[in-house]
Amino acid sequence: MSSERPLLPETPALHEVRLAVRRWVAAHGRSVAVGLSGGADSSALTAAAVAEADSVRAVVVDHGLQPGSGDVAALAAEFARSAGCGSVQVVRVAVTGPGGLEAAARAARYRALGEARAGLPVLLGHTLDDQAETVLLGLGRGSGARSLRGMCEFDDPWGRPLLGVRREVTRRACAELGYAPYEDAHNSDRRFTRVRLREEVLPLLEEVLGGGVASALARTARQLREDEDALEELALQLLAEARAGTGLAVDALAGTPVAVRRRVLRRWLLDSGASAPTDRTLRAADELIGRWRGQGAVAVGGGPEPGVRLVVTRRRGRLIVEFVGRRQGADD
Incomplete structure (x- = not known):
């Protein structure tokens, strides 16, 4: 120096x-x-x-x-x-x-x-x-x-x-x-x-x-950051395996740990144009995989004009994201 x-x-x-x-x-x-x-x-x-x-x-x-x-x-x-x-x-x-x-x-x-x-x-x-x-x-x-x-x-x-x-x-x-x-x-x-x-x-x-709380909270943050980094890495690997064109193959995601699967969904939705999906949105989208019962589309964002929104839908074994003008049902 x-x-x-x-x-x-x-x-x-x-x-x-x-x-x-x-x-x-x-x-x-x-x-x-x-x-x-x-x-x-x-x-x-x-x-x-x-x-x-x-x-x-x-x-x-x-x-x-x-x-x-x-x-x-x-x-x-x-x-x-x-x-x-x-x-x-x-x-x-x-x-x-x-x-x-x-x-x-x-x-x-x-x-x-x-x-x-x-x-x-x-x-x-x-x-x-x-x-x-x-x-x-x-x-x-x-x-x-x-x-x-x-x-x-x-x-x-x-x-x-x-x-x-x-x-x-x-x-x-x-x-x-x-x-x-x-x-x-x-x-x-x-x-x-x-x-x-x-x-x-x-x-x-x-x-x-009895003291030490600030240090304990910082230590917790560090441990969670390490865990989160590991889960994100697993999610990236799974996302690469599950991609089917612009959609996601349901079979590749079914049966995977939900903590990883929801991270896959979050990253995929962000890549598809959704803005900061909430926990409620991710859980609803995840049910299209883990608790599938023929339910309709899940809104994940606004559209380019009034009355249009971005939704995720399960269709023919895939999750897809699209803009729709009204609520659509699934045909899976």
């Missing part, structure tokens, strides 16, 4: 953050971009990335949601330069769109980071605590293993080296750097579900269950 990089203090919290980043860059690439907000997590991440990666491009996203947001972005950019980032860019975004303020801000941030990353993987400051909150949100929504698996260490182009590091560690790391990170008022605004999970639900669970 270049001797021109600022030397970091040999202190416990910074060392823990650096080790996490060191493992990530060794596995996934030594030239990175970093999404920097000025908060403790992304600031500690940025300093560690400069120490461990070969080159670091800092991208500061200014959401413009609060008075003085431009000043906060400028201070974050100044920190990135002082930390030794090779390039620093501030991007101002407009937060609009569906799903509420949190979702709209997240979508705008990811778009901006994606456009500014210059082909590099983007490191994000999500910590073990963020992972625990994500698992709880998925659990409360009944989203299944796909959601409970939480965030990935690397989901190209998004990298999350700190998923094994507690939020309190990044705060201590900033203190060890002598840097006072920005405290976003939205992070303590209890109108937001994630804030209430952070400040009310997780502390209560820690008290009732």
